[in-house]
Amino acid sequence: IVAKRKALWTDLAAWNPAEIPKRPWAGPGYLMRGSVSVLSGQGAGGKSSLVVAWTISAATGETIGAFKPVEPMVVVNYNTEDDRDEQQRRYSAALIAAKQDGDQVMPRIVRCGPNDVGTLFERNSDTGRIVPTAAMEELEAICRDSGAAVLVCDPLAELLQIDQRKAAVSPKKIRAVTETRTALLLVLARRTHAQSLTEVLLVQPPNSSLVMSPVIPCDQRHASPAGGVQHNLRHRQANSFGQHRDQCLVLR
Numbered sequence: 067i068v069a070k071r072k073a074l075w076t077d078l079a080a081w082n083p084a085e086i087p088k089r090p091w092a093g094p095g096y097l098m099r100g101s102v103s104v105l106s107g108q109g110a111g112g113k114s115s116l117v118v119a120w121t122i123s124a125a126t127g128e129t130i131g132a133f134k135p136v137e138p139m140v141v142v143n144y145n146t147e148d149d150r151d152e153q154q155r156r157y158s159a160a161l162i163a164a165k166q167d168g169d170q171v172m173p174r175i176v177r178c179g180p181n182d183v184g185t186l187f188e189r190n191s192d193t194g195r196i197v198p199t200a201a202m203e204e205l206e207a208i209c210r211d212s213g214a215a216v217l218v219c220d221p222l223a224e225l226l227q228i229d230q231r232k233a234a235v236s237p238k239k240i241r242a243v244t245e246t247r248t249a250l251l252l253v254l255a256r257r258t259h260a261q262s263l264t265e266v267l268l269v270q271p272p273n274s275s276l277v278m279s280p281v282i283p284c285d286q287r288h289a290s291p292a293g294g295v296q297h298n299l300r301h302r303q304a305n306s307f308g309q310h311r312d313q314c315l316v317l318r
Contacts, residue, residue, distance in 0.1 A: 107278030125174035139215035146184030220253035
């Protein structure tokens with residue numbers, strides 16, 4: 067018996083384990099549809115460059131490092147720091163490094179950013195409630211119209227016109243995430259390495275928390291022959307009992 071209540075759901079029914087749907091991974095261990103993942107790291111540490119590499123990987127369905135998309139998919143990259151020209155520069159360089167044809171790949175990567183202020187949520191001065199802005203409504207429409215499997219919001223600090231430490235962020239606050247089962251990746255710049263990922267309160271804890279540190283040496287065996295910027299990515303999976311694993315990525 068499954069009872070629907072106003073605030074809670076309850077489940078007393080028996081079930082067949084074979085009939086339980088599999089987790090809807092977009093990139094197993096990293097991005098799951100309908101869930102939040104957080105990518106954190108110091109400012110100018112290469113987070114946006116990593117996002118560019120991952121979005122190309124997701125669009126092509128090809129593996130990069132341990133990031134293995136389940137299939138080619140549409141990605142929306144909402145960036146409040148880089149304008150159109152800078153996004154094109156980043157993607158041009160990444161496509162050359164990945165030996166990919168931009169004409170084939172880029173139609174599946176929707177790049178967008180604000181014409182003015184990039185805030186997606188603000189606090190209503192009369193009610194005190196957190197409400198979406200016009201930019202958020204347009205971003206939701208982009209996700210729905212494109213059938214996006216992944217939405218990247220980079221960086222989180224620019225998205226909330228409220229105190230981040232008191233902000234509540236969950237997939238349910240972004241209707242497109244729940245309606246289209248989009249995976250949501252929040253990019254967070256940490257002011258210090260000691261700063262906790264929990265500076266932003268997540269109503270639904272992130273499925274995956276990824277901490278990027280370019281200053282930690284990584285295994286040279288994984289380095290590109292052409293050289294590149296080496297990053298160590300500490301990866302915590304909330305649904306794997308908080309286990310960590312280290313991965314070396316090379317971003318040219």
